[in-house]
Amino acid sequence: MSALSNTTTPGVAAAAEAGAPDLSAIARPPQVLNNRGPLWVTDAVCSIVEGKTPLWWYAAISVSGAFAAMGGACILYMIATGVGVWGSNSPVFWAWDITNFIFWVSMAHAGSLISALLFLTRQKWSISISRSAEAMTVFAIICAGVYPAIHIGRVWFVWFLFPVPNSYGMWPNFSSPLLWDVFAVTSYLTVSSLFWFAGMIPDLAVLRDRATTKIRKFAYGIVSLGWLGTARQWRHFEMMYVLLAGLTSVLVVTVTTIVASDCATSVVPGWHATIFPFYFMVGAVYSGSAAVLTLLIPLRLIYPQLKDLITPSHLEKVGKLLLMMGSCVAYVYVFELFTAWYSANPFERGAFLERLTGGYSWAYWTCISINLTVPQLFWFKGIRTCLPIVFVLAILANVGMWFERFVIVTTTLTRDFLPSSWGEFHPTIVDILTATGTLGIFFTLFLLFIRFVPIVNMSELKAALPGTQPHGASDHSTQEAR
């Protein structure tokens, strides 16, 4: 991204060279601490992949792998037996399957937002965390993708979801948001995987060039797609990267909007609200920011060399994003209750009264108490820069968001217009083990990611180092380094 990082206006550079104003007061914090050079960055990032596999990694992947395998076994059992092994019933046709689907697919969004939108807006602080945030996106979409196919019950009919020409003359219902969902999620998975992988190509080539064994040379040689780092390749690469970033940024908005439409276009009280797309969007970025913090804080502890790359200032900015999105979520919570009251619709009012005081009110109050307080704590600099506290708060935020999805999807369905069709939902052991199975899949993939892929975007980060821009400063910190 070398050419793209050059954002300095000629005026500033000229003024700085004249030596007139002192810019240190408005200087941006450096992207890499302790004046590390490009070679140090390469060594630091590659050492994670090239070093001996640490013992904790084996321990962690056996635990997460065991959970993933358990989840897989539950899915096979469900397919062989039928959806009756889940707690889903009439009227709660959507239960933990869709709750977890929305939870995961929403969490994915912060990764795309951080890497794509912040890349397009030239926000350099996102460089060092974008790679792992994108990985989180891809893995979260994979976890989300577990559910839509199996929740239909007869998995062998999953091709009905796609417009395949067939001798049944049968087509998906193009006016249904459930179909838009299929296209939205599959294109989101495709584009975000491409975006993630494409961004890695120069870094994978670095690993290939540093490889000491034949197997590594071969494997990284294949995935780096013959990258040589020529000017022509960089020109194509940067153009492609901008285009993919643009596409990803748009998809972030469309995917959540469509997922929200699954609920909003129905007539179920508690779902039928125009605020839903916005609601899901801000909730998604909120939970995703929390997930990024949850993953990065321990990663910095395990690999101390990352502390100079993923700086406290970077994490603080993610915390501010969490604060802003969390406040939007709080606004929606309040506004939802106001709308229910102001609508004067007895069913709408009843649905929210049920949430506040009904049998599942404990879930609602868990969600509300976490999501109204946790983000607001990030107003305090002392809290949002204290990483142990941030880590705990980030986990809490994700718990709160899971409960939000549960309240919206599952508990809403327990009450219908007719009291005769009211019901309850209780998760079975298969529900629970499938849900923990997706957690297992997520962490297994993330552990593999840490071990085999450069987890920080080296090429982009090195281009943002002081003095790496041939045509002058890349930002104010460069001036200090000179």
Added chain:
Amino acid sequence: MSNFFPRWANWLPLQLLVCGLIVGAPITLGIWYYFTPKYTRVGYQPDQPVPFSHALHVKQLGMDCRYCHSFVEVAGHSNLPTTQTCINCHGEGKILPNSPRLAPVRESWKTGQPIPWVQIHRLPDYAHFNHAVHVNRGVSCYSCHGAVNEMSVVYEAESLSMKWCLDCHRAPENFLRPPSEIYNMSWHPDSAAQQREMGMKFKEEWKVNPPVSCGGCHH
């Protein structure tokens, strides 16, 4: 360690892609053609216990479908004729009473055991088809069974796939006929345009509104 990928490796992805297409395309097209009812069902022509010729009885002698398939207008199921129906004409002292080709009919008449005709047009148990509803609303025997009046041995003329059903349910005006021509197997519209115009009129007048939802046929 130096690079050990030879130059030809640059072309490998493209070569793999082309190979994939060369292998994949015939498989896709083959399944498309050979695995669908258009290929697997159309033309099914089993041997029957009696060499009964529809061409002779309908085309040459001018018999009506309903003489033998007598409940088609009033029942969901269109019946095969009982042996009694055959004996009406082929009984003692009537047409060909001693033909060896009619031996199974006489045997059936004597013992009371029905003639074991082999079923040709068979819908799955989960698909419900009502003959009376169709023939009373302008759908001819011909539309589903083909030119039976030309067949000396009956075969399956149409695929009876779900798409084939839906082609008519979605656009019945392309098939509806005047009520007088339902059992006339040799009637054809003058042109497609005339069929359409006439069909639209019938659809309107008879309020033909075929179901296209799952529950319409899969009760």
